[in-house]
Amino acid sequence: MDCEGLTGKVIVPGDPGYERARQDYNRAISQYPAMIVYCTDSRDIANAICRAEKDGLGLRVRSGGHDYEGYSNGTGKLVIDTSLLNQVQINLQDATVKVQAGTRLLSLYEQLYEYGYTFPGGTCPTVAISGLILGGGIGLSTRYLGLTADSLLEASMINYAGEQLVANRQCNSDLFWALRGAGGGNFGVVTDYTFRLEKVDQITVIQLRWDNNKAARDRFLALWQEWLPGLDCRMSAFGGIYPAGAWLNGFFYGTTETARQLLRPFLAIPGLTLEITMYVPFIDAIKIIGAIYPKSETFQAAGRFVQRTLSRNQLDTLIHIIEQAPSERDSSIRVYSLGGAVRDVKPEETAFAYRQADYIMALMSAWKKEDEARAHRRWIMQGFCFIETITLGSYVNFPYNRTQGYLQAYFGKNLPRLQDIKAAYDPYNVFRFPQSLQPPL
Ligand SMILES: Cc1cc2nc3c(=O)[nH]c(=O)nc-3n(C[C@H](O)[C@H](O)[C@H](O)COP(=O)(O)OP(=O)(O)OC[C@H]3O[C@@H](n4cnc5c(N)ncnc54)[C@H](O)[C@@H]3O)c2cc1C
Numbered sequence: 001m002d003c004e005g006l007t008g009k010v011i012v013p014g015d016p017g018y019e020r021a022r023q024d025y026n027r028a029i030s031q032y033p034a035m036i037v038y039c040t041d042s043r044d045i046a047n048a049i050c051r052a053e054k055d056g057l058g059l060r061v062r063s064g065g066h067d068y069e070g071y072s073n074g075t076g077k078l079v080i081d082t083s084l085l086n087q088v089q090i091n092l093q094d095a096t097v098k099v100q101a102g103t104r105l106l107s108l109y110e111q112l113y114e115y116g117y118t119f120p121g122g123t124c125p126t127v128a129i130s131g132l133i134l135g136g137g138i139g140l141s142t143r144y145l146g147l148t149a150d151s152l153l154e155a156s157m158i159n160y161a162g163e164q165l166v167a168n169r170q171c172n173s174d175l176f177w178a179l180r181g182a183g184g185g186n187f188g189v190v191t192d193y194t195f196r197l198e199k200v201d202q203i204t205v206i207q208l209r210w211d212n213n214k215a216a217r218d219r220f221l222a223l224w225q226e227w228l229p230g231l232d233c234r235m236s237a238f239g240g241i242y243p244a245g246a247w248l249n250g251f252f253y254g255t256t257e258t259a260r261q262l263l264r265p266f267l268a269i270p271g272l273t274l275e276i277t278m279y280v281p282f283i284d285a286i287k288i289i290g291a292i293y294p295k296s297e298t299f300q301a302a303g304r305f306v307q308r309t310l311s312r313n314q315l316d317t318l319i320h321i322i323e324q325a326p327s328e329r330d331s332s333i334r335v336y337s338l339g340g341a342v343r344d345v346k347p348e349e350t351a352f353a354y355r356q357a358d359y360i361m362a363l364m365s366a367w368k369k370e371d372e373a374r375a376h377r378r379w380i381m382q383g384f385c386f387i388e389t390i391t392l393g394s395y396v397n398f399p400y401n402r403t404q405g406y407l408q409a410y411f412g413k414n415l416p417r418l419q420d421i422k423a424a425y426d427p428y429n430v431f432r433f434p435q436s437l438q439p440p441l
Pocket of ligand 1: 188
């Protein structure tokens with residue numbers, strides 16, 4: 001393979017590192033890019049964009065490689081990989097940080113916590129800041145501190161022509177709006193983000209599990225939807241049900257005593273097999289929840305926004321769906337709390353369309369052997385058909401390749417404005433993938 005015009009570390013099929021470099025977090029998706037360019041500066045990125053265009057290869061942009069559908073990668077494509085761009089510059093004077101595109105969340109949390117700071121990030125230690133913040137970004141600080149994108153003050157991006165643009169409230173403000181909720185892979189390669197920091201010390205970390213407990217499983221979602229409205233916004237939680245039980249993980253920015261009072265309805269469900277409510281240094285809480293994630297998984301998943309109270313019938317249908325799941329342990333219906341600080345930002349301020357939603361509901365199913373894949377994918381598809389009927393739209397960071405009218409589903413009423421911004425910043429549709437924005441015809 002001819003690497004002329006390319007700078008940075010280039011890996012092509014046949015190179016010793018290729019097998020590792022082509023793989024992403026989700027091993028259910030196997031793709032064989034023509035080239036992977038590990039970029040170390042803006043020039044490497046500009047050269048890679050130019051080369052992909054010259055060869056008509058088509059581009060993909062990758063940072064942490066955690067996209068559920070592998071949209072940051074592609075067979076026969078040139079992958080611009082920013083994972084070597086991982087510098088973090090903390091500015092203590094104004095409590096901000098400048099983070100390069102490929103920085104992984106755990107490393108970022110650790111560096112910030114050394115100075116007593118944090119930001120509202122996600123829970124998986126190896127997700128990169130780019131995909132997370134560009135799609136909105138939810139986690140266990142969301143109800144207290146907002147979406148990850150809500151902390152963003154400025155981003156730098158290399159556009160289709162290899163030019164560096166700065167986007168903030170004053171400069172390229174339409175792009176700045178779009179990058180906060182619809183930025184993943186759509187407009188250019190973002191190289192760094194400057195965002196606001198929050199002081200943090202100790203918090204209460206929560207882990208509750210009801211294993212081998214179908215009675216708890218059957219009560220969980222009804223309780224969740226009663227509990228969430230009006231919940232103290234210092235608490236955020238992710239939980240769910242699986243065929244054999246249920247679980248709830250959370251952070252509370254306050255004491256264990258108050259957290260336990262807020263959790264009373266859940267603590268009253270009999271048969272807890274794990275009950276952790278501990279007041280710990282923030283970074284320990286991050287690591288306790290982060291330890292749940294494996295290094296990679298083979299799975300399919302899909303996530304939608306809920307903004308209604310589900311009826312008894314609808315809850316029963318969800319229980320029926322989980323009973324049909326292909327795996328006792330690795331198939332689940334998950335819920336991720338929103339509300340609180342997410343609603344403090346005006347809906348029109350960013351491209352994140354579903355700010356008023358109460359929570360995200362996701363289906364997830366993981367398998368070990370290739371011949372199991374079909375059953376898991378079929379279960380996701382059937383479950384999704386029902387979940388679509390009780391939800392508003394889809395979370396772009398939990399994408400699903402079978403979503404009908406996916407652009408409308410991800411971006412709702414913001415779609416026309418996003419298409420205009422796409423036309424202005426990527427008029428030749430250089431940055432495209434199977435579910436990307438397209439300029440209007
Ligand atoms: C195990 C796991 C746990 C997760 N937990 C959470 C969570 O707690 N909260 C949450 O909100 N989400 C979560 N997610 C979803 C996650 O936020 C998205 O998958 C996110 O897009 C991943 O970002 P990435 O950079 O790691 O992935 P990538 O696959 O590298 O990129 C994802 C998307 O962003 C684009 N992109 C990547 N880098 C750039 C760049 N530099 N410039 C422009 N576009 C770029 C890609 O082209 C692609 O479209 C989780 C995902 C997994 C697999």
